[in-house]
Amino acid sequence: MPSSSVLTLRRPDDWHLHLRDDAMLRRVLPASAARFGRAIIMPNLRPPLTSVADARAYRARIVAALPVGSRFQPLMTCYATDATCPNEVERGWTEGVFAAVKLYPANATTNSDHGVTDIVRLNPLMERLQALGMPLLVHGEVTSATVDIFDREAVFIERVLAPLLAGFPRLKVVFEHVTTQEAVAFVRGHAAEGRLGATITAHHLLINRNALFAGGLRPHAYCLPVAKRERHRLALVDAATSGEAPFFLGTDSAPHPVAAKESACGCAGIFTAPAGIELYAEVFERAGALDKLEAFASFNGPAFYGLTPNDDTITLHRRPWIMPELVEGVVPFRAGEDITWTLTDTTAGTLQ
Numbered sequence: 001m002p003s004s005s006v007l008t009l010r011r012p013d014d015w016h017l018h019l020r021d022d023a024m025l026r027r028v029l030p031a032s033a034a035r036f037g038r039a040i041i042m043p044n045l046r047p048p049l050t051s052v053a054d055a056r057a058y059r060a061r062i063v064a065a066l067p068v069g070s071r072f073q074p075l076m077t078c079y080a081t082d083a084t085c086p087n088e089v090e091r092g093w094t095e096g097v098f099a100a101v102k103l104y105p106a107n108a109t110t111n112s113d114h115g116v117t118d119i120v121r122l123n124p125l126m127e128r129l130q131a132l133g134m135p136l137l138v139h140g141e142v143t144s145a146t147v148d149i150f151d152r153e154a155v156f157i158e159r160v161l162a163p164l165l166a167g168f169p170r171l172k173v174v175f176e177h178v179t180t181q182e183a184v185a186f187v188r189g190h191a192a193e194g195r196l197g198a199t200i201t202a203h204h205l206l207i208n209r210n211a212l213f214a215g216g217l218r219p220h221a222y223c224l225p226v227a228k229r230e231r232h233r234l235a236l237v238d239a240a241t242s243g244e245a246p247f248f249l250g251t252d253s254a255p256h257p258v259a260a261k262e263s264a265c266g267c268a269g270i271f272t273a274p275a276g277i278e279l280y281a282e283v284f285e286r287a288g289a290l291d292k293l294e295a296f297a298s299f300n301g302p303a304f305y306g307l308t309p310n311d312d313t314i315t316l317h318r319r320p321w322i323m324p325e326l327v328e329g330v331v332p333f334r335a336g337e338d339i340t341w342t343l344t345d346t347t348a349g350t351l352q
Ligand code: DOR
Pocket: 018, 044, 109, 110, 111, 139, 222, 223, 224, 225, 254, 255, 268, 269, 270
């Protein structure tokens, strides 16, 4: 049990991360590598990563961009399209390149225009994933213009996720960045099966949809799925701080250049990596559940993915600091505001 001002944790992992490429990759990677042992790397680059060769090359670019001495491990994903070949996916899995397949409904979010138009077309891929025990990571929102944007996750559960799980009773699925009471209840309803996990972001634990309109339009609070009402945020806090096995950390840290956010049609994405673990510590502290942070951040994810927890630790002190207005050319979450916890020791990664 940690004392109230110092927190030492088994090193956490980030089960949902956007690192981008080239100069942006080099700028944003050190913050994640200082905190997390491993991360599931999202494949929504331009063009998306759809082959083993693409993922292998991207992994090499990430490793080349790591700070000297870092042991951070990028876990690569395959971007599913209508044309994804199960044999290619299987080859990536058996060769240790792909850790999972990522399913974006077509046009659901940033760089998802090559995504899946109808999941039923992917039944042969689902069969293969189920047989391999390879996880499917889903962006859980329907895209129909007739469904209100705040209802798209709940409708996805009914129309897509429930039938998928019923049709493939052994398929391992991660319901990514859940944002609703309905999603939390659905994941808990499947907990006994041990094959449905859910990631929860720090920003969805900290803001509700009012943040988008606080005194004016706030592009830096815009992400997808969009933040929901307060009762949904409270359900997410309850799930994360419960320590229950299906819920684990996934920041969905998603950097965009300032001009792409502050625009007439701003991109979705919140950049939380510069306080990637500190923000969660704040949530757990406020909920009186710091003793559950390690389960959520360091143990539940590896257990779901069939991996061992990291063998080193990180230490946080309850010492406030101010998040800069700009970090590496990107406006971070909480820019110019207090962050309660400070990362003070990291036995392997390079401290930022
Ligand atoms: O807010 C988001 N940003 N949600 C996503 O699903 C994608 C991400 C991005 O790539 O920017």
